[in-house]
């Protein structure tokens with residue numbers, strides 16, 4: 001794979017495109033042990049060795065992170081006031097990473113973050129019906145026919161009712177009286193889970209996404225922690 005030297009350095013976190021151009025022109029960058037002062041030099045990532053300020057630069061075209069999103073952080077790349085999910089990914093210098101889909105500020109759990117736009121599109125395209133599984137605690141009296149309503153589709157005030165979804169009742173929390181549920185949906189409408197329970201006159205008190213497609217949240221990740229996806233996990237997402 002060939003890539004311009006300034007793009008390689010910028011994507012690898014060495015600075016902005018203009019900062020790395022200056023860096024290259026100052027003679028701080030070596031290609032195959034020779035100082036390279038042309039930022040537009042094409043680098044062959046299979047054969048060329050690039051060293052910037054004494055450090056070898058490795059390049060992956062795509063990066064994939066699994067974040068256990070904590071509550072209180074917004075699903076955005078940048079925000080002037082609020083902490084974003086991208087602020088939590090500390091080890092990447094990439095500026096082209098984006099969250100795949102959106103979790104509300106108070107929702108926790110699995111959020112994929114990547115610069116692989118094609119995969120993001122595949123996972124989010126409405127026609128693909130990629131399943132998303134959530135666990136929630138619900139207050140209010142769940143109607144006896146709630147599971148049937150989820151299966152048949154619920155009018156949440158949009159043009160069309162929701163697509164068939166699966167509601168599983170996992171138990172009751174003795175102290176709060178809240179119902180612990182698991183919900184599987186194959187769409188990604190705005191506040192979908194909260195609106196589905198709202199239509200049944202119940203309230204979501206806590207919401208956590210536990211899987212997307214074939215990828216499950218790694219339960220060793222505490223809220224706010226993330227990891228680089230393994231090759232196997234990337235394949236699972238693509239399958």
Ligand code: URA
Pocket residue numbers: 102103104105107190191192193194195207
């Ligand atoms: N449904 C919601 O209501 N909120 C989320 O964050 C995700 C799904």
